[in-house]
Amino acid sequence: MKNHVSEDQISAWLDRQLSPDVSLRIGKHLECCPSCNRMRADMAATTNLFREIEALAPPPYLWTRIAAGLHQMEPEPVGWFVRLGIPFRQKSWMRAEILAFVATVVLACGFGISYWFAVQSERQQLAAIDRAYHSLLPQNAESFNPFATSPWVNTESNPFANGTSGPGGKLSPGPQVKR
């Protein structure tokens, strides 16, 4: 006979673990195939020997021992972190909401920290420019007159010396400033 049933299929068939149509097909094959049927009979006999093993009852004192063990067990101290996690186990929607909140806080903190670093970096750059500027100035800045050596000071070539820049060719006097 062709198309014998594989031995593992016969094993699963004996344990009733195949789908109904496969089980029916194998059952029909076994009825008309002596070699497969012999294999089935061998396996069935082995199975039956083990299924006839008498089940033992657990000793009656076993529960007493377990109950005593349960009483001895002290409740484990629950930390604040675990306590926070307890609602997570109960409701999935709460878990999603809290996770979303935590993600938002983490993102906000991330942005805040990066912004703070950017501001600090800009400040440091400005301070460096400032330091460079001050380092270029002479020691006594107040006495420093950039026009001291200018050719315009006390020279005849000073275009403002004869007051030609005013409306009448004379410099108009400025407003009197009371001190």
Next chain:
Amino acid sequence: MKSDSDIRKLVQDAQVGNSEAFEGIYGNFASRIYNFLYRLLGSREEAEDLTQQTFLIALKQLKTLRDPSQLESWVYRIARNEVYQKFRRRKFDSVGEDGAATEDSAEPRENRLHANPEKALLNVELGQKLQAVLDGLPLKLREVFILAVVQEMSYKDISIIVGRSLLSVKTDIYRARLTARAELGKYLNLEQSTGIDGQ
């Protein structure tokens, strides 16, 4: 064995610390777990110790069980893990373990004793032989074989308990069956003459 809704109720009650619910859970699964461990270890004392350990862990950790309908698989998984831990410890332990198995399996079982002393003797002998066959199987095959053949669990549940694929479970059961068949040749001839069928 209680229904799914009863089990669910038991688990919910036990999760809030109801001690009667603890006992209910124990009463529902103790026999199967104890027999599973006994067949796996071949020793009553060890089976008792591990049953106790299994239920202590299960009842202590019950709050972590999210789906009460998975209670049975979960308890079996704890029991199996305890067996694996025990075997790991045995590897490093120099103390022999041969005594316990033979001593336990040699115990007479009263309700197996029949009027016919020959048959009773045969039963005792057969019981010892079956346990010896189980003991001779590699642990990986033994656990699935016991669950499938002795405890008549579905392959799907077995695959959840042992954490292996359905195909692997199916193949392992088949391999264990072949080994057992080869070991039990003498008894098989006896059974076949009485005309036992599988389905």
